Amino acid sequence: MHTRQLTKADFDQIVAVIDHWWGGPTTALAHPIFFYEFGSHALIAEEDGGMVGFLLGFITAEPPSVGYIHLVGIDPAWRRRGVGRVLYQEFERRARSLGAARLKAITTVGNQASLGFHRSLGYAMEQVPDYAGVGRARFVFTRDL
Numbered sequence: 254m255h256t257r258q259l260t261k262a263d264f265d266q267i268v269a270v271i272d273h274w275w276g277g278p279t280t281a282l283a284h285p286i287f288f289y290e291f292g293s294h295a296l297i298a299e300e301d302g303g304m305v306g307f308l309l310g311f312i313t314a315e316p317p318s319v320g321y322i323h324l325v326g327i328d329p330a331w332r333r334r335g336v337g338r339v340l341y342q343e344f345e346r347r348a349r350s351l352g353a354a355r356l357k358a359i360t361t362v363g364n365q366a367s368l369g370f371h372r373s374l375g376y377a378m379e380q381v382p383d384y385a386g387v388g389r390a391r392f393v394f395t396r397d398l
């Protein structure tokens with residue numbers, strides 16, 4: 254397995270598979286800005302030339318700079334095989350090299366897989382009420398670099 258930067262063909266494939274990978278309507282989260290504006294930070298993981306996972310994110314400009322992971326998704330057939338970990342490690346390596354002081358990700362309350370994944374990678378976790386609007390709590394994960 255290896256990781257590389259996202260191409261437009263990869264982005265199109267993400268849009269095509271995302272509802273299946275999440276098990277419900279999720280396409281809106283794969284916004285085109287994550288290719289057109291932030292594509293240099295987006296990654297895919299490949300095995301035998303096929304995409305098995307992706308990570309969409311960016312590095313904030315204002316100090317202290319934050320490496321923000323917007324969306325990570327792994328092919329259901331490839332889960333619990335370290336693909337998510339490898340994508341996070343590569344994003345971290347790139348974020349560090351660009352001077353990021355911290356990593357951050359959010360997820361909906363109730364996403365136990367995401368919770369277990371971020372815990373395992375050493376992220377601190379906080380449930381923030383109204384994070385995404387009134388009545389829209391989120392888990393906020395952070396890790397200082």
Ligand SMILES: CC(C)(COP(=O)(O)OP(=O)(O)OC[C@H]1O[C@@H](n2cnc3c(N)ncnc32)[C@H](O)[C@@H]1OP(=O)(O)O)[C@@H](O)C(=O)NCCC(=O)NCCS
Nearest residue numbers: 324325326327332333334335336337338366367369370373
């Ligand atoms: C969450 C997700 C990205 C994890 O990816 P993954 O490639 O399966 O994770 P890894 O194999 O790298 O797991 C690393 C560690 O995280 C933890 N972990 C991963 N999935 C977990 C789960 N479902 N429940 C509990 N802990 C989990 C484990 O400690 C795991 O190590 P182990 O397998 O040696 O025990 C994947 O399940 C996924 O794509 N889910 C759907 C999309 C989603 O919810 N994305 C996150 C919010 S945007």
